[in-house]
Amino acid sequence: MGKGDAETAARRLRLLQAEFLEPTRGEPGLRTGTRTSPPAPLHLGILDHMKASVEEVIAHTRQQAPNASPIPAEAGDVYDWCVQQTPHLDGERQAIRDALIFRQSLEHAIAMGDIKAVRKLPCPGCGCYGLLWRAGAALCPYDRCTDSRGMANRWSLAQLAHHHVAFKKMLKTHAT
Structure with a gap:
């Protein structure tokens, strides 16, 4: 895995933390009922998503490297920490780690409403681009x-x- 996937995941997690924790305010001019209590000071769903993501990376890293260094204080730094603590893993276990990081990067993008992150990936079935994000899954637009x-x-x-x-690994092994 290139350092770029971990950096992307970290950048997306930091963006979630900085920009998407605020509660949604609704559309201007939209009439709503009178509140009896103030809204939560932040978007709890995003906070839960971030917490679960960080905990998953930490648990995975601790499982693969029980003597890993202390967890970084900044949530976005857990991806680099994970990669730095697990260079000894064999190729298959590194691929599992890298897939976890990349999956979380996609989850962060979708949590921010950026479904175009999925469109940029090739379909595992036919290799075409332009996957559509619908109901929690990517759909291939190619009719065949x-x-x-x-x-x-x-x-x-x-x-x-x-x-x-797997595709990145194949490209790397077949490079000149």
Whole structure:
């Protein structure tokens, strides 16, 4: 995995923390009922997402490197910390780590409303670009890329991340 995937995940997590923790205010001019209590001072769903993401990376790192150095204070630094603590892993376990980081990067983008992050990835089934994000899955827009029932192939973020990491590894091994 290039350092770029970890940097992207960290940048997206920091952006979530800086910009998307504020509670939604609703559209201007939208009539709503009178509140009986003030709203939460921050968006709890985003906070829960961030906490779960950081905890998953920490748990994965501690499982692979029980003697890892202390956890960084800044949430966005856990990705670099994870990579730095696990250089000894074999290729397969590094690929699992890299897929976890890339999947979380996609999750952060989607949590911010950036579904275009999925469109930039090739379809694992046919290789075409332009995946569509619908109902928690990426759908292939190519009409010939279908499952056994004739429905568009659906890909989870974990499947996309696994394919992305495997494709990058293949490119690296076949480079001159």
